[in-house]
């Protein structure tokens with residue numbers, strides 16, 4: 001695999017996305033941050049969580065031919081044991097993340113998607129690309145976001161409404177009927193979307209955090225097909241530049257109401 005990647009924190013923030021790749025595997029995690037004034041029960045914090053889980057997963061993918069969901073379950077468990085003695089892992093806001101994993105194993109490509117990061121598979125023909133995204137969080141969240149979306153995204157009221165939104169969603173996290181993310185419960189891995197395709201049927205793939213996919217799924221300024229073209233012709237940094245340009249054109253979220261005016265953005269382009 002040939003891999004190109006770019007990742008950029010929201011302006012003025014620490015990057016809570018994690019991305020890493022080897023010659024035959026790629027991993028992207030998007031950490032669910034703790035809003036100002038909220039608690040998470042963990043001394044380490046979200047950047048530690050995504051870095052530790054992401055590197056654990058990548059190491060296992062290189063040496064382990066086990067199914068990706070099994071590797072993810074094992075990774076969640078491993079990271080939980082690293083901080084169960086110091087942190088309150090029963091806290092409803094304990095660090096959590098979306099996960100995308102892609103592995104090339106000779107004649108096949110395996111993938112896994114948990115929560116709302118996006119995997120695009122380019123089959124190289126004229127058909128639309130295959131887009132894999134688990135949008136259960138957005139479905140659950142739709143009932144809670146009206147107040148937040150009505151407020152100016154740069155106002156203190158919006159910050160408070162976003163905190164309330166995140167805390168309301170915690171009640172639905174990793175529960176049947178809710179949505180599933182990587183956190184402390186290995187069972188979440190069973191809820192991931194997974195698949196395998198013959199390697200010769202996949203020309204390229206893109207792993208994208210929701211901070212970058214918003215160009216398509218929130219701003220509607222590009223299609224998934226356009227996204228593959230941007231990655232092909234200009235690379236991942238250009239995709240993120242276009243997202244930032246759109247965000248700067250609507251800093252208060254009037255045109256595109258959203259929880260975060262700017263978000264960490266990551267894009268990985270994989271060519272087989």
Ligand SMILES: [Zn+2]
Pocket residue numbers: 041042043044045083086087
């Ligand atoms: Zn901790």
